[in-house]
Amino acid sequence: MREQLAQHAARLIAESGITDYAFAKRKAARQLGAAETQHLPSNDEVEAALHSYRALFPQPEQRQNLPQLRQEALAAMRQLGPFHPYLTGSVLSGSAGPDSDINLILFSDDTKAVLLFLLKHNLEFEDGEWRLRIGGREETVPSYTLTSETGTPIHLVVLPENARYSGIRHHETHADIAAVEALLV
Structure with missing residues (x-):
């Protein structure tokens, strides 16, 4: 679940221009139906997912x-x-x-x-x-x-x-x- 949250948060950052990682993680959790989770990914995990996302979908x-x-x-x-x-x-x-x-x-x-x-x-x-x-x-x-x-x-x-x-x-x-x-x- 943490990996999915990190990937979804990375996609939100890349596509929506969100710069606040905490906000992106909470929004990803809400969108994936895990709004109450206490196990959000770290900023490093989101950063790694964002790096992968941008490598796959370069702009x-x-x-x-x-x-x-x-x-x-x-x-x-x-x-x-x-x-x-x-x-x-x-x-x-x-x-x-x-x-x-x-x-x-x-x-x-x-x-x-x-x-x-x-x-x-x-x-x-x-x-x-x-x-x-x-x-x-x-x-x-x-x-x-x-x-x-x-x-x-x-x-x-x-x-x-x-x-x-x-x-x-x-x-x-x-x-x-x-x-x-x-x-x-």
């Missing part, structure tokens, strides 16, 4: 759009360099479509430092919070959403500096500036 704009999204991600990462940014999500994995957003992880022990940086550089943004598990504990961390010149949402999640060294990053799922540059060669 011409996807091939053109992915390099552009990676260029936009790289530009944002360079600008946010003091916070040691990492690219994650569909733009890194290659499963991004025309409606995909860019997801960056930043590191700073001073949660206001990123906010002040955005204000200092006159970058328009929306602020929020992100709940995730760090070191076995559920934590709420600051997040910001920017919009690129082409209208692509760029989500920034700010983690404490020690998370940068905790081993939560894997080269398959997290890419620094040099790794993103290598993808564009």
Whole structure:
């Protein structure tokens, strides 16, 4: 059932332009008659299904759009360099479509430092919070959403500096500036 939910959620993301994986998983569960299930697939499972779906049903704009999204991600990462940014999500994995957003992880022990940086550089943004598990504990961390010149949402999640060294990053799922540059060669 988890695999079916992941595949259906991936199809919804690819065909409907949904960018919120949690929403896509819940919608898939409702559509498959499993609205009450507590065993939804992980984001990684949906991402793998989305990658397979896009490999089976390639969209011409996807091939053109992915390099552009990676260029936009790289530009944002360079600008946010003091916070040691990492690219994650569909733009890194290659499963991004025309409606995909860019997801960056930043590191700073001073949660206001990123906010002040955005204000200092006159970058328009929306602020929020992100709940995730760090070191076995559920934590709420600051997040910001920017919009690129082409209208692509760029989500920034700010983690404490020690998370940068905790081993939560894997080269398959997290890419620094040099790794993103290598993808564009």
